[in-house]
Structures are given as structure tokens and as C-alpha cells.
Amino acid sequence: MASTTRRSKAARADRKTEIEDRMRAAITKLVTDGERFTELSVERLVAEAGMARSTFYVYFEDKGALLRAIGASTLHSFYEGARPWFENRGEVTYEDVKGAIKGILEAFQENEVVMAAVAETAVYDADVGEMYRESVEDFVASLRKLIQRGQKDGTVRDVSAADTAAALSWMIERTTLQLAPGATPKRIDAIATGLADVIWGTLYAGA
Known part of the structure; x- marks a missing residue:
């Protein structure tokens, strides 16, 4: 059971890292294209990252929480x-x-x-x-x-x-x-x- 729990936690951590990397790439792309981060909506970010809005909110409370995580x-x-x-x-x-x-x-x-x-x-x-x-x-x-x-x-x-x-x-x-x-x-x-x-x-x- 302990081993299963560890694998589950590791899988969740890997998934969170993957989500953060995708959001980092989305921010970089949109800002490089001329948009300001402060004006980007969650909807715009998840669309660029190719993920569901619900997935975003599983890991981040809001855009500030996202920035704290990747920052x-x-x-x-x-x-x-x-x-x-x-x-x-x-x-x-x-x-x-x-x-x-x-x-x-x-x-x-x-x-x-x-x-x-x-x-x-x-x-x-x-x-x-x-x-x-x-x-x-x-x-x-x-x-x-x-x-x-x-x-x-x-x-x-x-x-x-x-x-x-x-x-x-x-x-x-x-x-x-x-x-x-x-x-x-x-x-x-x-x-x-x-x-x-x-x-x-x-x-x-x-x-």
C-alpha cells in the first residue's frame, strides 16, 4: 500500500509539473506575440496550452496561483x-x-x-x-x-x-x-x- 501511495503521489507531482510546463510555454508564446500577462485571462491561457479550463482549476486557484507556482x-x-x-x-x-x-x-x-x-x-x-x-x-x-x-x-x-x-x-x-x-x-x-x-x-x- 505504501508503495502504491508513493507512486500515486509521484504521478500527481509529475502531472503538475507537466501542467506547469504547458502553462509556462503558453505564457511565453502569448507575451512574445505582444500580449501583456496582466491582461491574459485564464480562458486565453488554457486555450493556448490546449487544456480544459477545469484542468487548470484542479491545480491552480487563479492566475496568481499559477504565477506563484511557475515563478x-x-x-x-x-x-x-x-x-x-x-x-x-x-x-x-x-x-x-x-x-x-x-x-x-x-x-x-x-x-x-x-x-x-x-x-x-x-x-x-x-x-x-x-x-x-x-x-x-x-x-x-x-x-x-x-x-x-x-x-x-x-x-x-x-x-x-x-x-x-x-x-x-x-x-x-x-x-x-x-x-x-x-x-x-x-x-x-x-x-x-x-x-x-x-x-x-x-x-x-x-x-
Whole structure:
């Protein structure tokens, strides 16, 4: 019985992931074609995704719940590029920092439509806004730990870990949203260089 229950739960999870992927593709297609996410109805989304309206409501209470579901996984992947930098237990180099930032920018571009929809909806939807802020705050917490660890081993300058982590994290978030959409690979590299310069000068130069 336990095995059957586990298989049933796994099947439901797989089905939900499939539904989320189809809705993500529908949002991307419609917004890329010129429609605004805020103006898209559930009917329009399910029609594009090729699913029944009743199926949508099995998994999502409304459009905001849909965006929270697909936004959470997208935001997780957004910051995944910084993992090698955050988990580095050796001597951090400038290229480590730039590589992490470039990874974030490239992850944003891969999910640009959904990321923009989440950021836009977060302004007026309290639940989406909370989810979005929590995601950034998770990044802040990881960066704070990196700073504190670096200060202990003498590789990071004597700065306020909490305040500096918050300032740098929100700088990365705002810069990405404003400059990454539609940027060419050359432009992405330039943006990554600019952010890396600020981060390196703030945390590592002269430590």
C-alpha cells in the first residue's frame, strides 16, 4: 500500500509539473506575440496550452496561483548560477564572481517572459510579491553567509555583512530586470563585468 501511495503521489507531482510546463510555454508564446500577462485571462491561457479550463482549476486557484507556482521554480533557477561562487571554500577570483553573475543573467534570459511577469505582478499581487521578495531574501542570506565566511578567513573586507549582502543582492536583481531583457551575448558579458567590478571592489579588493 505504501508503495502504491508513493507512486500515486509521484504521478500527481509529475502531472503538475507537466501542467506547469504547458502553462509556462503558453505564457511565453502569448507575451512574445505582444500580449501583456496582466491582461491574459485564464480562458486565453488554457486555450493556448490546449487544456480544459477545469484542468487548470484542479491545480491552480487563479492566475496568481499559477504565477506563484511557475515563478518559484523559475526564481530558483535564476540564482542557481551563483552556486559555484557561494559554495567556493577556496580563494575566490574575479572570474569566479563574474562567472556567477553571468550565469544569473543568462538564466534570466532563458526565462525572461516569466521573470518579467512575476516582477510585474508582484507590484499589485501581495502573494506573488511575497514569493518574489522571499526569493531575493534567500539570495541575500546566501550572500551574507559568504561574506561572513570570507571575513573569518580574511578574504573579504570588513563590511557590514547583512547590509552589504542586501545592497548587492537588490543591485543584481534590479540591474538584471532593467538591462538583461533582449541583451546580446556581448552586452550580457559587459553587464556581468560591470556588476562583478562593483562586487569585487566592495568585498574583495584590498582584503
